[in-house]
Amino acid sequence: MNIWGMLLIPVSLAVTAMSFDCASHIPDGRLITVPLGSSLTLNCSCTCEGHPVRVTWYFIANISEEVEVCTVNNELPMKNMWCNYILKNVQLKDSGCYYCKVTVDIPSLRHIFCNGTKVVVPDSFGINDVLQSKIFLITSGTTGFILIVIIVVICVVQRRRRRQNVTAMSSNCTLKIHDEPPKRITVPLGSSLTLNCSVICECSTLCLHIRVAWYFTANGSEKAASVFNKSFEEKMWCNYTLTNIQHKDSGRYHCRVRMDVPTLSQTCSNGTEVVVDMRCPIYTNTRPVPLARRKQSGKPGTQVAAGAPPEGGFLWKPPLTAMSSNCTLKIHDEPPKRITVPLGSSLTLNCSVICECSTLCQLKVTWYFTSAGQEKTASVFNKSSEEKMWRSYTLTNIQHKDSGRYHCRVIMDVPTLRQTSSNGREVVVVAEDVFDQSMLFLILSATAVFIVIVLIVLICGLQRKRQRQRGICHSFNLSQIQTWFANLQTFLTVTVSKTTLSQADIQRTQSDEHSSLSPSNSSAPTTTQCVPGL
The missing domain is CATH 2.60.40.10 (Immunoglobulins)
Known part of the structure; x- marks a missing residue:
């Protein structure tokens, strides 16, 4: 039958x-x-x-x-x-x-x-016997375990590749904070001040998941309050800006840097003491005229341009933050010298300047880009600053044309013209290594075909064994196997119509x-x- x-x-x-x-x-x-x-x-x-x-x-x-x-x-x-x-x-x-x-x-x-x-x-009979047999259970369990292992391996490999694409940190990374001078700053009342926290991450790659928090300790008080907290992956610095400084802003400011990946580590800066000078108010480029002078001019409320103080009046002009003649410039190049970034990602290049002076520096920072294989240099960033001791240049949606060498140049105008350049960083743009989904489909398809073949062999072997036990022996040749496959195809086409007969x-x-x-x-x-x- x-x-x-x-x-x-x-x-x-x-x-x-x-x-x-x-x-x-x-x-x-x-x-x-x-x-x-x-x-x-x-x-x-x-x-x-x-x-x-x-x-x-x-x-x-x-x-x-x-x-x-x-x-x-x-x-x-x-x-x-x-x-x-x-x-x-x-x-x-x-x-x-x-x-x-x-x-x-x-x-x-x-x-x-x-x-x-x-x-x-x-x-039991036929396919039911196979489904209820120990061999089928063992085969199904083994196949399921193999599939689970394959899926886990694929997920782990894909996760590691993604981490490599964003340049994950190695386990021996350490953090250092470069405290820029001066340790004590005197600022006029009502002015603005920017405090810098320059982080040095000693790794062979870019650092990830760095959190910077600023703390302020008032004079005579040991309590510290967090005033700034921000997470980032690429930027190696963090500024805290004070605007319209008042007397209550006098105190000690320091930053704390924490790295979460791959291990938890943190460090603190030495801090900067900020003193607000109440004797030196800040005015704009116009000055008020005293009441007596207003009466003489006959124009109440007249605003006079800044210049020599009028008779009976007053004018305060803050001294220019000039640098002494022995000021020197240094650029700290943070590692690495060569950066590999995925296509379409973002990258921030930092230019950390060390100005060895007792006062703030007036600097001009310019970024230059040299394309790979070309000697032509083009300026891509130019901005002047008096207080900030760093400049960053951010590349978004990076393409292959962005591959090349980037370096910054710092110029000091006062009191003498001085300039210095960084060693530069080589940026290499590579195509993102996305896991081929077709490979996963091929693996799963091959596994499914293998399982079907194993099941067919088991069914044929068990059927032959049972027929021998009943005394009905058949020779399993190629023609009979082909006939079985033909019967299987016919059975699948007519099963629906036949099973409807109750x-x-x-x-x-x-x-x-x-x-x-x-x-x-x-x-x-x-x-x-x-x-x-x-």
Whole structure:
């Protein structure tokens, strides 16, 4: 019997037609294999000479035991009759030989036996056996474990590549804060001041996840309050600006730098003492005229441009923050000298200037870019400053044309013209290494094909083993395997239409040809139909 045909359950079979000239007792009976839990119909028909008959069904579980399962008496003298014996929800105990006996009392006692049918109910059959077997469970578990390991490895590799694309820090990175002079600053009332926190991260790559916090300690008070907190990945400095300085702003300011990745480390600056000079107020480029002078001019509220102080008036002009003649400039180049950045990302280049003076410096910082393979230099950033001791240049949405050498040049105008340049940094733009999703699809597809092949081999091996145990041996050659695949394709196309036939439809079809008779007794849930012929 074809393996695919036996998967169609419930099964309804009509077997063993009987007449008066049939054999005496189950010689070479027919063998039927029935799936567990399905239904089976055994048919017994006979031809009489118009005498009443009695039909008895017998079941033989083994050679030494014979059980009468059903007896039906037909009191009407009919010529043709039959009797069906139906097994529902077939179990293992229903395996054995079934045959019917027809007894005629008139005009003489005669017994006629059918050939009988041997019914075999296996533990499980076909694909169900494979699904419930230990081999399938072991194979499924191993395959699932392999898939999980592959997915985890892919995720770990992809995560490491992403970290490499943004240039993750190594575990031996250390932090240092460069405190720029002076340690004590005196500022006029109402002016502005920018405090710098220049961070040096000793790593072979750019530093990530650095958090800078500014703290202020008032004179006579030990309590420190955080006044600035910001996270960034590329910038190696952080400024805190005080505007419209008042007397309450006098105190000590220091910054604290913390690095979270890969290990937690932090450091603090020495701090800067800020003293607000109440004697030196700051005015704009115009000055107020005293009341006496206003009366003389006859123009109340007149604003006079800054210059020599008028008679009876006052004018304060803050001294120019000139640098002494021994001022020197230095540029601190933070590592690395060569930076590799992914395509489309952002990069901030820093120019940290050290001005060795006792006062603030008036500087002009210019950034230059030399394209790879070209000697032409172009200025890309130019801005003047008096207080800030650093300049950064940010590249956004980096493209291949941005590859090249970047360096900054610092010029000091007062009191003498001096300038210095940084060593520069080589920026290399590389295409982002994105994990190929097609490779994942190929791996999963190959794994699925391998699992299907293993399942087919297991099904064929188990089926062959079971057929050998039943004494039915078949040679598994190439043509038979091709036939199985053809049957599989046919089975998949017609399964939907065949499975729509319910057991009620099968019984309705049988009722058009037979009439039902009530069963007497049975060891299993059974239904007996005995219909006399017309």
